[in-house]
Amino acid sequence: MNKTYNFAFFDEGSKREIRRATLKAIAIPGYQVPFASREMPIGRGWGTGGLQLTLSLIGKDDVLKVIDQGSDESVNAVNIKKLVSDTTGVRTTDSTKGASLIQSRHRVPEVPLQRDQILILQVPLPEPLRNFEPSEHETKKLHAEREYSGAWLMLFEQIMKYGIMATDADHPVMVHDRYVMAPSPIPRFDNSKLDNNEALILLGAGREKKVYAIPPYTNISSLAFDDYGFEIESFANHACILCGSNDVFLDELVDEESGETYFQCNDTSNCLEMVNQKQSLGVK
Amino acid sequence: MNLDVVHDIQTVYRKLVTATSRPGNSVVLEREAKTLDIQMECLSSTILLARTVLDPEVTFKVISKAEEAVSRMINQLTYSKPVDLAEADFIFILQDASDEQMKEALNMAKVGNLLNPHESAMIILEVPDVTKGVSMILSGPGIQEESFISLPNVSAWLGARNEKNKEFPLGIDMYFVDQQDRLIALPRTTQIKGNGGEIIWDMLQ
Numbered sequence: 342m343n344k345t346y347n348f349a350f351f352d353e354g355s356k357r358e359i360r361r362a363t364l365k366a367i368a369i370p371g372y373q374v375p376f377a378s379r380e381m382p383i384g385r386g387w388g389t390g391g392l393q394l395t396l397s398l399i400g401k402d403d404v405l406k407v408i409d410q411g412s413d414e415s416v417n418a419v420n421i422k423k424l425v426s427d428t429t430g431v432r433t434t435d436s437t438k439g440a441s442l443i444q445s446r447h448r449v450p451e452v453p454l455q456r457d458q459i460l461i462l463q464v465p466l467p468e469p470l471r472n473f474e475p476s477e478h479e480t481k482k483l484h485a486e487r488e489y490s491g492a493w494l495m496l497f498e499q500i501m502k503y504g505i506m507a508t509d510a511d512h513p514v515m516v517h518d519r520y521v522m523a524p525s526p527i528p529r530f531d532n533s534k535l536d537n538n539e540a541l542i543l544l545g546a547g548r549e550k551k552v553y554a555i556p557p558y559t560n561i562s563s564l565a566f567d568d569y570g571f572e573i574e575s576f577a578n579h580a581c582i583l584c585g586s587n588d589v590f591l592d593e594l595v596d597e598e599s600g601e602t603y604f605q606c607n608d609t610s611n612c613l614e615m616v617n618q619k620q621s622l623g624v625k
Numbered sequence: 626m627n628l629d630v631v632h633d634i635q636t637v638y639r640k641l642v643t644a645t646s647r648p649g650n651s652v653v654l655e656r657e658a659k660t661l662d663i664q665m666e667c668l669s670s671t672i673l674l675a676r677t678v679l680d681p682e683v684t685f686k687v688i689s690k691a692e693e694a695v696s697r698m699i700n701q702l703t704y705s706k707p708v709d710l711a712e713a714d715f716i717f718i719l720q721d722a723s724d725e726q727m728k729e730a731l732n733m734a735k736v737g738n739l740l741n742p743h744e745s746a747m748i749i750l751e752v753p754d755v756t757k758g759v760s761m762i763l764s765g766p767g768i769q770e771e772s773f774i775s776l777p778n779v780s781a782w783l784g785a786r787n788e789k790n791k792e793f794p795l796g797i798d799m800y801f802v803d804q805q806d807r808l809i810a811l812p813r814t815t816q817i818k819g820n821g822g823e824i825i826w827d828m829l830q
């Protein structure tokens with residue numbers, strides 16, 4: 342453990358500030374609470390918002406998992422884990438079940454979360470109305486007045502242009518029937534996991550200095566129209582080449598030698614568990 | 626054992642997070658409370674919460690016969706400034722507060738505005754026992770369908786609380802602490818109904 346740092350990197354005053362904001366965020370689901378984002382020893386856009394939440398929460402008994410687009414081993418995930426464990430001494434894990442805190446970029450894990458876990462999502466752009474309204478003052482007003490016709494119009498224009506709602510990721514959701522919220526760039530496949538989840542979900546945006554929350558058992562719906570419903574990415578007739586799963590989010594990859602496309606789990610730790618399960622069944 | 630301002634405060638905070646995310650569920654601050662010297666005028670949990678959330682960047686108000694002494698102590702521990710009710714970010718209502726004082730405190734507490742609903746007061750209310758009193762049914766975010774709790778002194782705070790929280794997202798978030806170092810949160814999103822015979826409607830003024 343590196344003694345030149347405070348426990349969990351921050352001084353206690355910085356922690357208190359983000360903690361107060363987090364408690365308000367939980368009490369007002371989907372509302373973006375401003376906080377005084379701190380400078381971090383990792384580049385902005387690499388998850389400083391999520392990292393600040395993690396550091397404000399973490400204690401000696403926690404077990405931390407960090408995933409970047411489904412991978413525990415990406416440079417970004419490894420750097421974050423290193424910073425946190427160097428300044429806290431906490432254990433890290435790849436197992437979703439074995440973690441008490443899960444910091445993630447761009448995915449909600451495939452393994453259902455449990456009530457004693459907290460999922461922390463890294464958010465690059467917290468404002469779901471920013472696409473059509475550049476002014477922060479104006480978007481705050483729109484949220485205040487629950488004036489979301491612009492958000493609907495944006496989706497409608499996509500349908501007119503592409504025939505479908507063309508959001509790849511970060512498809513806006515309605516929280517507790519009050520706030521339209523950016524779920525962070527998770528695939529649409531993950532949106533339904535936010536609805537009535539057992540775990541607390543916290544979202545942190547470092548550059549934009551916002552924290553917001555989805556408490557457990559909160560109603561979350563993806564914005565959609567009656568005649569153009571919300572559709573998730575389809576992997577029809579495809580399964581993971583490694584574990585055979587067909588009910589998870591798959592990445593489409595190209596074999597460099599043969600040039601053929603194949604599919605593989607995006608959530609690598611879950612994939613490995615599935616492979617191991619199969620092997621142990623096969624041994625019997 | 627003395628309070629560890631890093632590690633003990635971290636566990637208090639996590640319990641606050643759990644309580645706020647799961648309204649009506651009690652969390653226990655007994656271990657952390659034992660690290661404090663004996664407090665005369667307020668509960669140990671009150672001190673723990675003050676030390677977790679207060680600093681010079683926020684303000685507080687104490688409602689008690691011993692307001693002056695407790696305010697001074699909290700100020701010395703946290704460097705937070707005591708202010709008038711209507712301005713306070715945190716309002717501590719101690720056990721010796723009268724029903725009238727309690728109602729007044731809730732009536733005066735700030736609820737934020739539609740642009741900034743987070744600029745509202747957090748209320749910390751001391752009660753003898755967070756498991757004994759009027760039976761109520763809770764629903765809302767953090768609660769799977771419904772949960773049941775019994776809280777004391779309901780007639781003094783429920784009416785004022787519901788009035789303050791009429792216009793979500795405006796509102797106040799309430800935290801109840803008791804003599805056994807237990808903590809229960811009722812954030813503004815929690816809907817409260819009377820449970821059966823002892824209905825609460827005539828207490829809603």
Ligand SMILES: [Zn+2]
Binds near residue numbers: 581584585586612
């Ligand atoms: Zn797989």
